[in-house]
Amino acid sequence: MDTPPKAIAGVSTFLDDRLGAGSFLKRNLRKMFPDHWSFLLGEIALYSFVILLLTGTFLTFWFKPTMGEVVYNGAYEPLKGVMMSEAYASALHISFDVRGGLLIRQIHHWAALLFVAGMVVHMLRVFFTGAYRKPRELNWLIGILLLSLALFEGLTGYSLPDDLLSGAGLRITQGVILSIPLIGTYIQFFLFGGEYPGEDIISRFFTLHILLIPGILLALITAHMILMWVQKHTQMPGKGRTEKNVVGAPFYPAFMAKAGAYFLFTFGVLALLGTFAQINPIWLFGPYTPADISAGSQPDWYMGFLEGSLRLMPAWEINLFGTSGGTVPLSVLIPALVPLGLIMTGLALYPFLEQWVTGDRREHHVADRPRNNPHRTSIGISAMTFYGVLWLLGANDEISANFHIGLYETTMFGRVAVFLGPAIAYFVTYRICLGLQRKDAEIVSHGVESGVIKRMPNGEYIEVHTPPADDILAHMRGKKEIPVIESAADREGIPPKGARSLIGRLRAKMSKAYGTDRVPLEEEHGEEHVAVGAGERKEVH
Amino acid sequence: MTDNTIDQPEDRVPKRVIGTPPPSEAVLKEEPAHKPEALPGVQYQDPVSARKAEKAVALLFAIAFLAGAGFIASYVIFQVGTLEKTSASNFALGGTLTLALLALAAGITTWVRKIMPKYSMIQERHLMASDSDTREYVKETFLAGAEESGFVKHKLLRRTLLLAAAPLGLAPLVLLKDLGPLPGTKLRHTVWGEATKNGKPRRLITEGTGQPIRAADFNSPGGILSVVPEGYEHDLNALAKATLILLKFRPEELKSGTNLNWTHDGIVAYSKICTHVGCPAALYEQTTHHILCPCHQSTFDASDGAKVVFGPAARPLPQLPIGIDGEGYLIAKADFNVPVGPSFWERGDAEREAREKAEKA
Numbered sequence: 001m002d003t004p005p006k007a008i009a010g011v012s013t014f015l016d017d018r019l020g021a022g023s024f025l026k027r028n029l030r031k032m033f034p035d036h037w038s039f040l041l042g043e044i045a046l047y048s049f050v051i052l053l054l055t056g057t058f059l060t061f062w063f064k065p066t067m068g069e070v071v072y073n074g075a076y077e078p079l080k081g082v083m084m085s086e087a088y089a090s091a092l093h094i095s096f097d098v099r100g101g102l103l104i105r106q107i108h109h110w111a112a113l114l115f116v117a118g119m120v121v122h123m124l125r126v127f128f129t130g131a132y133r134k135p136r137e138l139n140w141l142i143g144i145l146l147l148s149l150a151l152f153e154g155l156t157g158y159s160l161p162d163d164l165l166s167g168a169g170l171r172i173t174q175g176v177i178l179s180i181p182l183i184g185t186y187i188q189f190f191l192f193g194g195e196y197p198g199e200d201i202i203s204r205f206f207t208l209h210i211l212l213i214p215g216i217l218l219a220l221i222t223a224h225m226i227l228m229w230v231q232k233h234t235q236m237p238g239k240g241r242t243e244k245n246v247v248g249a250p251f252y253p254a255f256m257a258k259a260g261a262y263f264l265f266t267f268g269v270l271a272l273l274g275t276f277a278q279i280n281p282i283w284l285f286g287p288y289t290p291a292d293i294s295a296g297s298q299p300d301w302y303m304g305f306l307e308g309s310l311r312l313m314p315a316w317e318i319n320l321f322g323t324s325g326g327t328v329p330l331s332v333l334i335p336a337l338v339p340l341g342l343i344m345t346g347l348a349l350y351p352f353l354e355q356w357v358t359g360d361r362r363e364h365h366v367a368d369r370p371r372n373n374p375h376r377t378s379i380g381i382s383a384m385t386f387y388g389v390l391w392l393l394g395a396n397d398e399i400s401a402n403f404h405i406g407l408y409e410t411t412m413f414g415r416v417a418v419f420l421g422p423a424i425a426y427f428v429t430y431r432i433c434l435g436l437q438r439k440d441a442e443i444v445s446h447g448v449e450s451g452v453i454k455r456m457p458n459g460e461y462i463e464v465h466t467p468p469a470d471d472i473l474a475h476m477r478g479k480k481e482i483p484v485i486e487s488a489a490d491r492e493g494i495p496p497k498g499a500r501s502l503i504g505r506l507r508a509k510m511s512k513a514y515g516t517d518r519v520p521l522e523e524e525h526g527e528e529h530v531a532v533g534a535g536e537r538k539e540v541h
Numbered sequence: 542m543t544d545n546t547i548d549q550p551e552d553r554v555p556k557r558v559i560g561t562p563p564p565s566e567a568v569l570k571e572e573p574a575h576k577p578e579a580l581p582g583v584q585y586q587d588p589v590s591a592r593k594a595e596k597a598v599a600l601l602f603a604i605a606f607l608a609g610a611g612f613i614a615s616y617v618i619f620q621v622g623t624l625e626k627t628s629a630s631n632f633a634l635g636g637t638l639t640l641a642l643l644a645l646a647a648g649i650t651t652w653v654r655k656i657m658p659k660y661s662m663i664q665e666r667h668l669m670a671s672d673s674d675t676r677e678y679v680k681e682t683f684l685a686g687a688e689e690s691g692f693v694k695h696k697l698l699r700r701t702l703l704l705a706a707a708p709l710g711l712a713p714l715v716l717l718k719d720l721g722p723l724p725g726t727k728l729r730h731t732v733w734g735e736a737t738k739n740g741k742p743r744r745l746i747t748e749g750t751g752q753p754i755r756a757a758d759f760n761s762p763g764g765i766l767s768v769v770p771e772g773y774e775h776d777l778n779a780l781a782k783a784t785l786i787l788l789k790f791r792p793e794e795l796k797s798g799t800n801l802n803w804t805h806d807g808i809v810a811y812s813k814i815c816t817h818v819g820c821p822a823a824l825y826e827q828t829t830h831h832i833l834c835p836c837h838q839s840t841f842d843a844s845d846g847a848k849v850v851f852g853p854a855a856r857p858l859p860q861l862p863i864g865i866d867g868e869g870y871l872i873a874k875a876d877f878n879v880p881v882g883p884s885f886w887e888r889g890d891a892e893r894e895a896r897e898k899a900e901k902a
Contacts, residue, residue, distance in 0.1 A: 030662070030664075031664070032662055032663070032664040069775070075621065075622050075623060075624075075627065076624070077623075077624070083775060095627070096621060096622075096624075096627050097621055097622065098621070099616055099619070099620070099621050099630055099634070100616065100630070100634050101621075102627060102630075102631045103631050103634050103635045103638070135669040168820060168836065171781075171818070171819050171820055172818045172819070172820065172836060174818075174819060174883075175817065175818025175819040175820075175882075175883035176818060178818075178819075178883050178884070178885045179818075179883065179884060179885070180886075181886050182886050183886075184885055184886055185724040185728065185885045185886060185887060186723070186724060188724075188885075189721040189722060189723065189724045190717065190720040190721040191720070191721070192721065193720060193721045194721050194722050194727075194778075195727055195728075195778045195781070195782075196778070196781050196819070197777050197778065197781060198721075198778065200721075231669060232664075232666055240661075240663065243666070244665065244666050245663050245664060245665055245666055246663070246664045246666055247582075247661055247662070247663050247664075248660065248661070248662065248664075249660035249661075249662070250660060250662060253657060254653055254657055254658075254660055257649055257652065257653045257657070258649075258650070258653050260649060261645075261646045261647075261648075261649035261650045261653065262646070264642050264643070264645050264646035264649070265642075265643070265646040265650075267642050268639055268642035268643035268646055269643075271635055271638045271639040271642055272635075272639045272643075274635055275631065275632060275634075275635025275636055275638075275639055276632075276635070288777075289777060289780060290777055290780050290781035290784065290814075290819075290821065291748055291767060291769060291780045291784040291813065291821055292748075292767070292821055292823065293820055293821045293823050293835055293836070294835070295823075295824060295835045296835065297820075297835055297836060307837075310817075310818070310836075310837045310853060311837045311838060311852075311853065312853075313853045314853065315839075315849055315852065315853050315854055315855040316855065317855035317856070317884060319888075319889050319890040321889060322889065322890055322893070323889045323890045323891070323893050323894040323897075324889050325886065325887045325888065325889040326886065326889065327884050327885060327886055327887070327888040327889055327890075328886070329855060329883070329884035331817065331853040331854070331855050332817065332818055332853070332883065332884070335853075363668060363669065365666060396838070397835070397838065407838060408838075408851055411838065411851075411852075
């Protein structure tokens with residue numbers, strides 16, 4: 001093909017005459033995208049979002065977000081003649097009377113679970129490889145906002161079908177809102193349009209779920225993509241990869257095609273789950289009434305850690321003004337706000353805290369391997385353990401029933417584990433990171449075992465080591481020194497300005513602990529082994 | 542490319558075998574006439590395996606086509622309307638959609654991996670920050686513009702503009718006021734305390750069947766019923782606060798925490814709404830008399846005033862004073878003496894208040 005086909009050339013000329021798109025394409029058609037499996041995790045979330053928009057739009061064509069009571073008269077026999085809200089009746093209608101309705105509803109629910117899961121694993125990848133560092137702090141913050149909004153989006157969507165299970169979630173939400181000091185009662189009355197459950201909450205959540213929150217999500221996702229595009233993707237350390245370049249495949253045609261295929265894979269897997277893995281069978285739960293609940297009520301996975309923290313909390317409550325008010329139900333307030341607040345605030349502040357501790361103001365485009373920043377990795381695993389214990393204990397009734405463990409024992413275990421677990425995780429992770437670094441250092445300085453035993457002239461037997469492959473060596477050599485701020489006292493014993501105050505001394509100490517390289521990569525000193533190995537290998541071949 | 546030249550003296554045989562293309566020409570016609578110059582970092586695939594891959598990709602695309610057509614056919618063939626039909630339709634539509642999407646995805650992936658070249662191209666990166674000249678220019682322009690606009694010089698202008706913006710900024714918040722009524726004391730009362738239309742005390746009604754409960758019929762110890770107020774059987778707002786669990790005890794089983802004046806013949810009524818976050822505390826263990834909330838496992842001792850035994854709930858389930866009317870049906874003698882359900886700021890220590898009131902009386 002020497003010239004583009006007429007149809008394409010014509011349209012391109014038309015557009016370029018009017019938009020000047022040519023110069024944009026000139027710069028971007030061959031934009032490089034580095035390759036690594038972990039770079040695909042965020043894409044799962046992106047494509048799930050697209051699928052959520054598509055399937056969600058389909059669902060709105062039939063869903064009726066009103067709480068007016070109707071008598072059910074649809075295809076599902078067991079509920080015929082039962083009084084229920086129109087929202088629940090229309091959700092049943094979608095499931096049983098619309099062709100493909102059940103499929104799309106189940107894909108929508110699975111896509112929601114995958115959306116949040118994709119965001120979380122993507123975030124963990126960015127955290128553990130330090131890809132949030134300058135200049136990407138803003139995109140990191142946008143990501144945190146996206147994750148928080150996604151939780152609200154999930155919460156509002158979960159409440160819409162108005163079945164018994166979704167109502168239980170709504171009731172807990174209401175109880176949590178009531179617990180907010182001073183204004184909780186007012187917020188509850190404003191949100192629900194009066195007393196719980198009222199007749200407004202479904203239509204209000206519907207507007208939030210299909211318009212306000214997705215609108216903001218869409219805007220933020222667009223910003224997230226534009227920033228990623230402008231700042232160019234980070235790359236893993238490797239051969240020929242520096243802070244000043246991007247090595248990878250061009251957007252056109254390779255990355256474009258791969259991304260398209262990946263979207264289809266995500267959609268295909270969600271369709272598979274939506275078809276064969278039943279999710280949220282609302283018809284089994286029946287219509288919502290605040291008088292009933294089913295045992296084993298579980299929220300969607302991303303709300304599990306909040307559920308767990310509510311379950312673990314001891315029964316603390318204080319009345320600030322005795323009999324005349326000022327009730328602060330700590331047993332609700334602490335578990336509902338503290339873990340979420342700790343995790344989200346911690347995530348948002350981490351890039352800036354790290355910069356403060358290391359004094360590192362440079363741009364970083366080559367990602368860290370998690371082992372090479374052991375304290376960061378340990379902090380991350382520690383936070384994951386904290387989250388994980390809460391998440392696991394959100395299902396303690398299921399654990400108790402399936403493994404025949406006493407229910408209260410699981411709670412007591414959780415109360416201890418939520419503090420002890422992160423500490424143990426920190427220590428263990430730190431040791432593992434150093435161990436892995438030692439392994440790397442050994443490979444870099446001594447090479448890898450070749451499996452060839454050689455007898456030396458003096459009768460000694462040695463195993464010949466060969467140098468590792470170029471790309472592996474380059475990957476290992478990608479280890480970067482973590483800066484440590486200047487804190488040593490000068491000759492007269494006076495520490496530098498910043499390290500004199502209490503906070504300054506603390507900062508200096510933290511910096512030293514955070515940045516000190518305990519297992520530096522040494523240059524090859526096992527010369528004779530490597531040299532012999534290299535010669536030997538030729539003979540073997 | 543095969544080397545077709547034969548090393549022979551020039552005059553005896555032609556330089557190449559007759560019928561084969563000259564070495565400068567491409568052997569295969571399909572090979573693009575304009576061969577892409579080999580860019581650095583672009584490594585072409587082996588043409589033989591690429592051709593093999595082409596067949597595989599075409600097969601996958603054909604499968605995707607058939608499955609996609611099957612999806613449309615399934616929409617027409619499989620109707621919904623009963624459980625079995627809906628299930629069949631779901632499997633047919635979902636199965637074909639899944640197959641079409643996955644086959645298409647696999648096809649494109651094979652295409653990228655086996656037919657497109659392997660890339661390892663390099664692009665330069667530049668510092669995000671603009672150069673100092675640009676920064677300087679922007680700074681100058683900003684200062685000049687601020688000066689020209691008069692925003693800096695005219696203090697009055699600046700202050701009145703801020704003044705003008707303030708109420709408009711608040712307006713959206715004010716507009717939200719009508720989202721709901723003010724709480725008032727609504728959370729402190731339930732419909733059990735309201736007068737009935739006929740002036741008689743309000744009866745306890747079994748949830749679901751809608752029947753009043755004759756005390757003499759609810760006579761097996763260990764029995765439990767979920768109870769709603771007469772006249773409000775389907776009022777969700779009322780049920781969210783007024784739902785009860787009714788339990789029958791042997792007299793010797795009841796402990797001091799339970800107000801015996803509020804029981805009738807060993808029958809005790811507690812609020813079913815958990816004092817933690819409001820889930821119905823619906824599970825009952827007969828042997829231990831424990832009421833368990835399935836949401837967060839707050840556990841209450843039903844024989845001892847529903848005091849908290851375990852879990853995050855901080856207060857016992859309030860007890861409702863009950864008795865019987867002239868026909869022997871269970872009735873509510875009064876409203877709960879404390880607010881039911883989850884705690885809220887204005888609530889205060891209502892239990893202490895109630896105790897003090899009772900002692901005075």
